[in-house]
Amino acid sequence: MLMSKPLSFGHGPQQTLKCVEVHKIVKMGSLFRSAEMTLCQLFLQSEAAYACVSELGELGLVQFRDLNPDVNAFQRKFVNEVRRCDEMERKLRYLEKEIKKDGIPMLDTGENPEAPQPREMIDLEATFEKLENELREVNQNAEALKRNFLELTELKQILRKTQVFFDEAVAGGNVCHQAELSAYGGSQMADPSREEEQVTLLGEEGLRAGGQALKLGFVAGVILRERIPAFERMLWRACRGNVFLRQAEIETPLEDPSSGDQVYKSVFIIFFQGDQLKTRVKKICEGFRATLYPCPEAPADRREMAMGVMTRIEDLNTVLGQTQDHRHRVLVAAAKNIKNWFVKVRKIKAIYHTLNLFNLDVTQKCLIAECWVPVLDLENIQLALRRGTERSGSSVPPILNKMDTPEDPPTYNHTNKFTSAFQTLIDSYGIASYREMNPAPYTIITFPFLFAVMFGDLGHGCLMALFGAWMVINEKPLAAKKSDNEIWNIFFGGRYIILLMGLFSMYTGFIYNDIFSKSLNLFGPSWRIFNISNADLKSKTVFELDARADQNYLGTSYPIGMDPAWQLATNKIIFQNSFKMKISIILGIIHMLFGVVMSLFNHLYFKNRLSILTEFIPQIIFLTFLFLYMVLLMFIKWFVYFANISDDDIVYGTRCAPSILITFINMVLQKATPYEPKCKTSNMFAGQIGLQYLLFYIAMICVPWMLLAKPVLIMRKRKQAHAYSVTHQQMASATENGDAQQTGGGTGGHGEGHDEEPLGEIFIHQAIHTIEYVLGSVSHTASYLRLWALSLAHAQLSEVLWNMVLSKGLKVEGWPGGIALYVIFAFWASLTVSILVLMEGLSAFLHTLRLHWVEFQSKFYMGAGYMFQPFSFEVILDSASQSKEEP
């Protein structure tokens, strides 16, 4: 069933587009193979080209090829328009930055405006120009005003602070100066004040007289607070201690108008004597970027000035407020449209960028393009072109011509939101070759299933499925959020995989009868406790239940899954290992056989009879006769051998049951399997040895078959062809090349088939393939044992977690038990989620990925294609908005 079904979905290349019905049928199977592509030549009237390309961009189904690869980017036809778009984009980014600065919400209606007509570009440009200029002007004004405001504020602060200094100087008698001395006298900085103090000793009048006589000058200004210590030191050194500095901090931070940062500043006043010192002090102030302000000496002047400053600040405040209001209004108006504008400009730019890839024909009236298009969508493309022509008002319809090309077309898989995640898994290994079998549809189930074999636990699977279901149900609101969190985006992108992995884990967990390492007893175990005597119960601590049907075993197995009795058993691992190892091999071999059968569909599709005969047939024989036979032996062992009741059955009893692995190894090594005398034979069925010899020798014949048949046949064919007609062939190839060069344009004619490959290379290739396959069969089979290993590890880990953590909480008695359980449960639950679900889930995921990439896909998947990258506004806009958010 598994193997025959895909046949009905494969499509021959002959199925062409004769009617719409055929389209739809072919379209259904589109994910099974990549879409059929064709190279087309497109003739567009110059005036219609813009509108047509715009329509194609909306459609997103056409990949244009660069027809001027040797023309540099600055010499192309529409480079001017692209530049203008760049300029517009720059202006928009500036606007956006300003909008963000003001924290105005940008309206994102999610609407998708059509690319505007080329003539609208001028309007847009004018709009943006106007907006930008207005904004720049407003900003300049605002900055000037702010600078003015800052200066005034600083002046205000100076007047206020220096008032204190002067007041101290004036009102302070000796006491005040004493205090000042104690503060500053310790440093020699206070030298001038010491002089001053001596003056004050003469009394009030003396002070005035002395003050005037000494002609103490001063400057006042404002400086950044962090510069104060260096400033002070510099002053002290440069003036040799002959100046007196007083400073006070301005408590409120001031706004720096150029950067908009809040900075802390201090007011200082420096007293000095003489002009020499004055120039020196001024120079130092300049050097430290301190701003100096005039400060009148007389208190009355100062008061007057302060009054003036206050009124000017108030005036400035109103003007500033109005400026800000204006700026805000402009920005709010722009914010409504900015997303829309961005979309428009990016679309125009993308269109011109695409037009730059086109060729001008001789008459200059027509643009020629070459593009890859999916054959099925040709009609859609024609429609889009017609729409474009109508929109532009051109009378001449565009012409779409199919072309022949020796090149491999790009690979294009139609995916939807469900299948795209699985396709991504496949694509990250390698893009499928053109029209090769796509593993993605099968991966949708085999991936979660193999994952679940390793992750099998009803409880953990349930958690995972719930998480997946939550993401799937809330798909739209979650997708609209557009989170930047990379990990979340990975989870969200794989939501359907997670959901399916969870569901399958629930199923396998149910079959393993494992729920957080405990079992469910739904159907009653098939083991009973019977025949245990009183003495036994007292003397023995461990009881092995007798597997014989008339003893502890009821005779029929537990209907669904693992018997709950095994979960309680101390020898659980022995039993489960044998079971899990066997199913790993069984599933693995079926998976690989499936892969080999897929290669048959590839060969059939590509009409590669040679490969079917020389590769597929020996491969499948090799795998079936050796490995599928081993699977058969496992089933025979399960069916035939049982715990014997009487000695008559000892041949089929526990004692005589042969090991499958030993049997298989001996089959390959051609050795007899040893057996106990009372078992009479090591055979599981009559004629086993003979059959094994036969199978083994046929399988061995397959090795040289795979190795030599293909190259030898190719060699013979070439000799025949060579003898046939040299001249005829030469002529044919000459004309072919000529045609190809004409139609293929500048692409050149590379990519000859492997007919031209030298024979030696074919031999080497085939040898590598054969060795890879034969050795791979062994190593890949063993590789599937990871299913067993991970599943064992997962079950054991969850059991350890239960026994070491949660069961401790369950054993505390009385009311403290409740509290203990509460805490311990939280601990257990967080460990369960973080380690068992997240980490184990990740590890099982990676192992499953490997099983698919290596073990499964190596059987048929070339993965040598390249991705179809259509010209699509959707993709361009998405990537543009993403790259914008990154920095």
Next chain:
Amino acid sequence: MGASAIPFIIFTVIWAGVGGFLPMVVPKGPNRGIIQVILILTGVCCWLFWLCCYVAQMNPLIGPKLDRNTVLVVAKQWGIEILIVFHFQSDLTKAFPGYKP
């Protein structure tokens, strides 16, 4: 031997229904092929997994080893063999003070 017809038939029918019948009634549409493959593979995988588990336990070669405590608890909880309960009632009442036969 060891097999019981009823679970085998029920389970085979269920998964054959998923993998064999459902694909035939999938409504026509662009995704029909994918849905069919999904259903078939689900049926095959799940049936095979269950089958292996069932067949592996059909003719056990070894029996589970149980602790004495487990034996007593199992005997009490699952009521597997009344016979034992009569024989070892004294042990059971010792092991589980609240136990009433």
